[in-house]
Amino acid sequence: MRLSGKRVLVTGGARGLGRALCLTFAKHGAKVAFTYAKNEEAAASLSAELAAKGAEARAARLSVTDGKGTEALVKELEAAWGAVDVLVNNAGVTQNLPIALLEEDDWDKVMDTNVKGAFITSKAVLRGMIRRKAGVILNVGSLAGERMIEAPVHYCTSKAALRGFTEALAKEVARHQIRVLNLAPGLLEDGVGRNLPDYRLADYLKHCALGRVGTFDEIAELAAFLISDDNGYMSGATVIADGGV
Ligand SMILES: NC(=O)c1ccc[n+]([C@@H]2O[C@H](COP(=O)([O-])OP(=O)(O)OC[C@H]3O[C@@H](n4cnc5c(N)ncnc54)[C@H](OP(=O)(O)O)[C@@H]3O)[C@@H](O)[C@H]2O)c1
Known part of the structure; x- marks a missing residue:
């Protein structure tokens, strides 16, 4: 019960890694x-699973690019819970396309969701965190933002930007006792890497010391530690979990 009593907001939580984050945080005692x-079915299924486990949970259909909606959600959570202690900026999208096939709209969608979304949601929770002089923001980056691997240029750019965002924000809010971290997974069992061409999967496995992709649960348990009070002295860091690439 590493997160007992913590009130956590996870963006993009209904499917993939986000779903594992929600279930794992709840398992460790968090609200x-x-x-x-848009995926109502996935959201309803996760809400039911969390309720069945006795977790206190809430779901909101809300794009991370919606600034007003995000402000309203955070206000609602603070009214219901008293505070948001932890934000996990997990929502992320990509398109597996070479640069020649990327349109400006594709670029904007990936940058808006992956980077601007983290800015919008962080800004919304920070007001309360600064007032309370406590809080943790965990950004979900990617190995694609850390290493020279073959991945779509807009996605890599967005994840590298999250690293800069993490470091600048960590420095700025440290005086308020707020920690900011960047968790950069390698290739995982499903999710954004689901339509990867075979040659890219083979290339990843060839260079991965553990010789396999990661599981959502492995990353979620690491995230639970990173956001917990047990990890009090880490801020501004990027933690890579890639099986050794
Ligand atoms: N899977 C991997 O191999 C891998 C590796 C490294 C890093 N990551 C990172 O891990 C994070 C989660 O990825 P995933 O693989 O779990 O992806 P996923 O299975 O495609 O799930 C993405 C989730 O984000 C939500 N989402 C998308 N756009 C959103 C928006 N504008 N506002 C709010 N929510 C939004 C989706 O909602 P709907 O369900 O409604 O569509 C979905 O719940 C991403 O940041 C990704 O870059 C993943």
């Missing part, structure tokens, strides 16, 4: 709120 873009 969990998650957002999602």
Whole structure:
């Protein structure tokens, strides 16, 4: 019960890694709120699973690019829970396309969701965190933002930007006792890497010391530690979990 009593907001929580984050945080005793873009079925299924486990959970269909909606959600959570202690900027999208096939709209969608979304949601929770002089923001980056691997240029750019965002924000809010971290997973069992061409999967496995992709649960347990009070002296850091690439 590493997160007993913590009130956590996870963006993009209904499917994939976000779902594992919500379930794992709840398992460790946290109250969990998650957002999602449009998949009502996935959100309802996660809400039911969290309720069946006795977790206190909330779901909101809300794009991370919606500034006003995000402000309203955070206000709602603070009214219901008293505070948001932890934000996990997990929502992320990509398109597996070479640069020649990327349109400006594709670029904007990935940058807006992956980077601007983290800015919007962080800004919304920070007001309360600064007032309370406590809080943790965990950004979900990617190995694609850390290493020279073959991945779509807009996605890599967005994840590298999250690293800069993490470091600048960590420095700025440290005086308020707020920690900011960047968790950069390698290739995982499903999710954004689901339509990867075979040659890219083979290339990843060839260079991965553990010789396999990661599981959502492995990353979620690491995230639970990173956001917990047990990890009090880490801020501004990027933690890579890639099986040794
Ligand atoms: N899977 C991997 O191999 C891998 C590796 C490294 C890093 N990551 C990172 O892990 C994070 C989660 O990825 P995933 O693989 O779990 O992806 P996923 O299975 O595609 O799930 C993405 C989630 O984000 C939500 N979402 C998308 N756009 C959103 C928006 N504008 N506002 C709010 N929510 C939004 C989706 O909502 P709907 O369900 O409604 O569509 C979904 O719940 C991403 O940041 C990704 O870059 C993943």
